[in-house]
Amino acid sequence: MPPTVGVVLAGGLSRRMGGQDKVLLAFEGLTLLEYVAQRLAPQCESLIVNANGEPRRFGTLPFPVVTDSVAGHLGPLAGILTALEWTQAHRPGVEWVVSVPADTPFVPSDLVGRLHEARGESRHTLACASSGEQLHFAVGLWPISLRQDLREMLVKSDIRSIRDWAKRHGYAEASWHTEPRDPFFNINTPDDWVTAKVLLQQERRR
Numbered sequence: 001m002p003p004t005v006g007v008v009l010a011g012g013l014s015r016r017m018g019g020q021d022k023v024l025l026a027f028e029g030l031t032l033l034e035y036v037a038q039r040l041a042p043q044c045e046s047l048i049v050n051a052n053g054e055p056r057r058f059g060t061l062p063f064p065v066v067t068d069s070v071a072g073h074l075g076p077l078a079g080i081l082t083a084l085e086w087t088q089a090h091r092p093g094v095e096w097v098v099s100v101p102a103d104t105p106f107v108p109s110d111l112v113g114r115l116h117e118a119r120g121e122s123r124h125t126l127a128c129a130s131s132g133e134q135l136h137f138a139v140g141l142w143p144i145s146l147r148q149d150l151r152e153m154l155v156k157s158d159i160r161s162i163r164d165w166a167k168r169h170g171y172a173e174a175s176w177h178t179e180p181r182d183p184f185f186n187i188n189t190p191d192d193w194v195t196a197k198v199l200l201q202q203e204r205r206r
């Protein structure tokens with residue numbers, strides 16, 4: 001598997017969580033952000049956390065916290081761009097970045113390998129994860145060769161969705177089952193938070 005930098009996307013505003021910063025909520029004795037980072041880190045050459053604005057709110061982390069390299073809340077694409085540019089500057093020879101949102105606690109342990117596999121078996125330069133019928137564009141494999149293309153698009157156009165950018169280039173799809181639970185279940189609301197705790201207990205019992 002080619003060396004790959006992992007980025008945990010944590011630049012969101014948590015509006016649907018009712019004013020709490022969801023990535024700082026306690027999960028298995030860690031914050032949700034730490035929990036997701038720990039699941040992804042073993043699969044990557046190195047890992048960074050992407051923030052938007054004040055990085056100190058995350059406390060002390062064993063990973064670099066890198067703030068968006070373009071100003072404004074431009075969404076998760078800005079986090080992917082930041083990770084591509086960071087990798088180019090700090091990890092010479094590494095050509096790939098895998099992104100995972102910080103609100104996705106059950107991210108699978110074979111994520112990075114399967115994304116590379118799907119891309120390698122296709123004619124595409126990108127790969128995204130899917131489960132059931134749903135594509136999860138924020139969970140993807142991105143080449144650093146596209147960083148300039150992404151920067152120009154973010155700065156010069158009003159395209160903000162990862163899906164629109166991925167569609168412009170074409171992407172392979174790596175699929176996971178949704179049973180016994182969706183590995184890409186993500187937490188947006190207080191109800192999702194309750195569901196995530198139930199899913200965690202079920203996972204422990206298996």
Ligand SMILES: Nc1nc2c(ncn2[C@@H]2O[C@H](COP(=O)(O)OP(=O)(O)OP(=O)(O)O)[C@@H](O)[C@H]2O)c(=O)[nH]1
Binds near residue numbers: 015016017051078079
């Ligand atoms: N770097 C960066 N990441 C973002 C930004 N906005 C959202 N994200 C990330 O994109 C992913 C999906 O975000 P959402 O869950 O849709 O948005 P959110 O802001 O976290 O939550 P809501 O405010 O409730 O929509 C999460 O990992 C966010 O951290 C941004 O402006 N910059």
